[in-house]
Amino acid sequence: MSETEPLQFRDPAQAEQLADRLETLMADIDEPVSLMHVCGSHEQAIAKFGLRSMLPDGLSVRMGPGCPVCVTNMPEVDEAVAIAEQGATVATYGDMFRVPGTKKSLADARADGASVEVVYSASEAVELAAANPEEEIVFFATGFETTAAPTAAILDADPPANFSVLSAHKYVPPAMEVVAEMPDVDIDGFLAAGHAATITGYGLFEPFVETYELPIVVGGFEPIDVLLAIERLLEYVRDGKAGLENAYPRCVSKAGNEQALETMWDVFETVPGEWRGIAEIPGANLVLRDPYAEYDARRRFDVEPVDDGPDPLTEQCICGDIMAGKADPDECDLFGEECTPSNPVGACMVSSEGTCKIWDEYGGHPNL
Ligand code: SF4
């Protein structure tokens, strides 16, 4: 495909051309290559458009810690449940509603009489607080930079006094570092998430590329976007080079959304935090800074849920290995049997960005 030819995002002929190019690159490389993407929307695009069936032998594209719902730790869900059980209304995104905590999900808590509302945005949670001044409204805020920035904007805009935030927001770059350092994870390059990079900018990955000497390409979500980003990554692998490239220039810039970032870092600071099933990750959880303490649900409520161990079934869940690129969903003994979208055992089966849910939706083993 020529440099000047416009991308037709779902054009089969362009996809074929790119697939041929991947074959050629893999023939040049002449050894297996493993790439990792870190975004549930990339997994959806790959599964939905059958892109794995277009990849040459020896090339695998694995899902990393790319779903913010999946990496929310069970004790964080427990905190939200504990707050709801204390009588506050917990507002959260639909995906979080059914994610199991140690003992129960927010959906279970609501079935038991607690007040839990599903919202589509942080601003909807604020509207709920404004409309119900006699109630405490706690926004259980999950998600990466893409949703942390709007949560920060809300907190920066003097929300009502009965509104607070239980932050389970997470920051992706440190998790990529931890995965890159895992001895049993052998990744040759990262396909970075286009949505998150619209906020953070792709320049953010420069230090990573230098430290880990691995290529990173930021990619969009149409089939051609994904194939193009994979092509770029393979070029780096073939040339034995690290490097950073933006294959999603129609949405992503080097600096990102500077104003959103400024607000985000004004409101949040990073602390170490456990990502579900993966590891304790330094600098990867976002908590409210002191000037915003009055809106911090952890400080407003007594949230120390009793930790009496997880449900035995959840101990068989291999979400952590899946998000570290070490296993596929169908390697989990519970996949499609005890664990289904209507009765999820682990978080990866709940979220529309979770690999188990996506694989279940597209037939159990999509084109691998
Ligand atoms: S929030 Fe956006 S960038 Fe982040 S994982 Fe989800 S879809 Fe991808």
Ligand code: SF4
């Ligand atoms: S199939 Fe269910 S239990 Fe198994 S890894 Fe996926 S979410 Fe966890």
